[in-house]
Amino acid sequence: DAKxxxxxxxxxxxxxxxxxxxxxxxxxxxxxxxxxxxxHSQGPQYIIHGLKNNETNEMxxxxxxxDRKSSTLxxxxxTLRDTAVYYCIVSGxxxxxxxxxxxxxxx
Amino acid sequence: NAGVMQNPRHLxxxxxxxxxxxxxxxxxxxxxxxxxxxPEEGLxxxxxxxKENIIDESGMPKERFSAEFPKEGPSILRIQQVVRGDSAAxxxxxxxxxxxxxxxxxxxTRLTVV
Numbered sequence: 361d362a363k364x365x366x367x368x369x370x371x372x373x374x375x376x377x378x379x380x381x382x383x384x385x386x387x388x389x390x391x392x393x394x395x396x397x398x399x400h401s402q403g404p405q406y407i408i409h410g411l412k413n414n415e416t417n418e419m420x421x422x423x424x425x426x427d428r429k430s431s432t433l434x435x436x437x438x439t440l441r442d443t444a445v446y447y448c449i450v451s452g453x454x455x456x457x458x459x460x461x462x463x464x465x466x467x
Numbered sequence: 468n469a470g471v472m473q474n475p476r477h478l479x480x481x482x483x484x485x486x487x488x489x490x491x492x493x494x495x496x497x498x499x500x501x502x503x504x505x506p507e508e509g510l511x512x513x514x515x516x517x518k519e520n521i522i523d524e525s526g527m528p529k530e531r532f533s534a535e536f537p538k539e540g541p542s543i544l545r546i547q548q549v550v551r552g553d554s555a556a557x558x559x560x561x562x563x564x565x566x567x568x569x570x571x572x573x574x575x576t577r578l579t580v581v
Binding site for chain 1 (some may be wrong): 471474500502511512515523556560569572573574575
């Protein structure tokens with residue numbers, strides 16, 4: 361079973377930063393934090409992943425706390441197309457999805 | 468580089484028939500994962516395969532379901548004697564290695580059992 365806790369839903373105004381939290385208090389030393397999103401019924405889309413350092417790519421930033429027990433995905437300028445279910449996954453070898461956070465970007 | 472290809476995209480089967488779902492991983496990827504998503508629910512892990520080997524099948528139902536990833540050709544998820552409860556979206560993902568790399572998902576096969 362997934363070992364993460366996420367709020368079930370969040371709203372964000374278009375153009376503002378969306379900050380999606382995730383708790384993973386039982387993460388072990390060799391497990392990475394991954395974020396995926398699923399738009400409507402499409403296949404999940406990879407966003408970003410990290411071990412302990414903060415990471416940034418063209419889609420998002422990932423902030424991992426020093427104790428690695430939680431992380432935040434940041435979408436710097438949310439658009440309507442970012443409306444999706446966002447999954448935080450802690451993985452050593454396989455990906456176990458929880459229920460995710462349903463993010464709605466509001467015009 | 469084509470993405471993960473799943474076919475068919477939609478499959479309708481009558482109860483008791485067999486369903487065969489195919490997944491061609493991205494070029495260079497030797498690790499394949501299958502997931503099932505019931506309506507209004509999250510993705511549930513089913514099985515993880517690496518060329519010709521099943522690495523983890525802890526999410527596979529004990530009966531009627533099987534998966535393979537032969538040396539040549541796509542990975543196949545096979546469901547025998549389908550029942551209405553098998554109706555779901557089945558997603559396949561592939562990765563270049565099993566550890567600490569991102570997985571890329573296909574668009575899924577929507578199975579409807581009538």
